Amino acid sequence: MSRGGWVLAGIASGLVAITVAAGALAWKPALPPVPPPAAAGFDRATVLRGQTLVHLGNCSTCHTAPGGRGFAGGKALRTPFGTIFASNITPDPETGIGRWSSEAFTRAMRDGVSRDGSLLYPAFPYDHFTHTSDSDLDALYAFFMTRPPVRTQIPDNRLAWPFGYRPLLVAWNLLYLKKDAINEADRGRYLAEGLAHCGACHTPRDRWGAEMSDRAYDGAWTEGWYAPALNARSPAVQPWTADELFEYLRTGRGAMHAAAAGPMSEVTRELASAAEADVRALAGYFAGLMADAPAAKGDLARRDNESLADRTHPEGGILFAGACAACHDAGAPMMQQGRPPLAWGTPLHEDTPHDTLQVIIQGLGASASGVGPSMPAFGNDFTDRQLAEVAAYLRTRYTDLPPWQNLEQAVSDVRKAGGR
Numbered sequence: 001m002s003r004g005g006w007v008l009a010g011i012a013s014g015l016v017a018i019t020v021a022a023g024a025l026a027w028k029p030a031l032p033p034v035p036p037p038a039a040a041g042f043d044r045a046t047v048l049r050g051q052t053l054v055h056l057g058n059c060s061t062c063h064t065a066p067g068g069r070g071f072a073g074g075k076a077l078r079t080p081f082g083t084i085f086a087s088n089i090t091p092d093p094e095t096g097i098g099r100w101s102s103e104a105f106t107r108a109m110r111d112g113v114s115r116d117g118s119l120l121y122p123a124f125p126y127d128h129f130t131h132t133s134d135s136d137l138d139a140l141y142a143f144f145m146t147r148p149p150v151r152t153q154i155p156d157n158r159l160a161w162p163f164g165y166r167p168l169l170v171a172w173n174l175l176y177l178k179k180d181a182i183n184e185a186d187r188g189r190y191l192a193e194g195l196a197h198c199g200a201c202h203t204p205r206d207r208w209g210a211e212m213s214d215r216a217y218d219g220a221w222t223e224g225w226y227a228p229a230l231n232a233r234s235p236a237v238q239p240w241t242a243d244e245l246f247e248y249l250r251t252g253r254g255a256m257h258a259a260a261a262g263p264m265s266e267v268t269r270e271l272a273s274a275a276e277a278d279v280r281a282l283a284g285y286f287a288g289l290m291a292d293a294p295a296a297k298g299d300l301a302r303r304d305n306e307s308l309a310d311r312t313h314p315e316g317g318i319l320f321a322g323a324c325a326a327c328h329d330a331g332a333p334m335m336q337q338g339r340p341p342l343a344w345g346t347p348l349h350e351d352t353p354h355d356t357l358q359v360i361i362q363g364l365g366a367s368a369s370g371v372g373p374s375m376p377a378f379g380n381d382f383t384d385r386q387l388a389e390v391a392a393y394l395r396t397r398y399t400d401l402p403p404w405q406n407l408e409q410a411v412s413d414v415r416k417a418g419g420r
Helices: 003-026 044-057 059-063 102-111 134-145 166-176 187-193 242-251 263-271 276-289 306-312 314-323 354-362 384-398 407-416
Strands: 076-079 082-085 220-222 225-227
Touching: 044 059, 044 134, 044 263, 059 263, 102 134, 187 276, 225 263, 225 354, 242 263, 242 276, 306 314, 306 384, 314 384, 354 384, 354 407, 384 407
Parallel strands: none
Antiparallel strands: 076 082, 220 225
């Protein structure tokens, strides 16, 4: 054999050895199936506590398909690596977790390993749930095992090669799965880092889909929306106090901040049913992280550069007067009810126009409290150029920040991401 042949043979042998080693590390034993436990066998108080924890974890949002039964899975979760379909977590014995023991459930939550031994994709945030206490996991298990079982066929994941090869997740877990305990006494941090998994949306990720721990809560993209920073980099115009955050998390609206929109609106709908003490703990934790943000040191001045905006973006001004002013101008009924002025909304002060455009294009549904604010969608009423003009007008009128660039391209991006 030539020297080149020996080199290729050595490389091939090395790859085989690596593959075998990865397979050995990836292998996890299947845990035996158990008879579906009877719902009556679970303590009612434990089930009720599990219910409040499920709202904190926002489990229904990911594990319920549009128009589907609760927790029956099938929702498409789009990732940079392809589409993953959420699993059925009802106690159906064939297609759900009905034959999972408490041990199997705990292993999945903490290690990302299914009952059959296969590795779970971190679209399921087990890297956060690994911090959840035994008692909280027991309560979650009790809740799910007392739900109505739903038989459903989950579509196969559609992942780009080679990401459909689950043993590769061994390397991901070795690099990123940190199992350090978090003191439950620090309830806000315990929930934020664990079950509520706030960093899943608000922390940027690296090329392998892992949260960048050195940039915790620095803000990140999720589902076509920008989830703003929740630390000293917060772009909020008004300071986030613990009480203001509690109201926002509980109702989806705040007296001095914009209404919850996009994925965050789903979070606030769930938190409306979570335990009040836990929501207050989350609010206190993040208010502390944002205590040094610019808004905490500023004043409460309202910006309204109406004349400048009318001169520089006359078409946007006309469109605003026709479609927006009835609700958002001074003296409008909504403003007289104490709604925050547009100048206080975070989206207009972000570096990117995408959140502002998302709200204009998709509108806002009713808040968690069920009493507004709501807003109609204008995606089908305005052209891309008109939407760009409205956004440019708003940025100029209600902030002193530089104008956004390439707005029509941003409109196109938002439409492709799910806007109309």
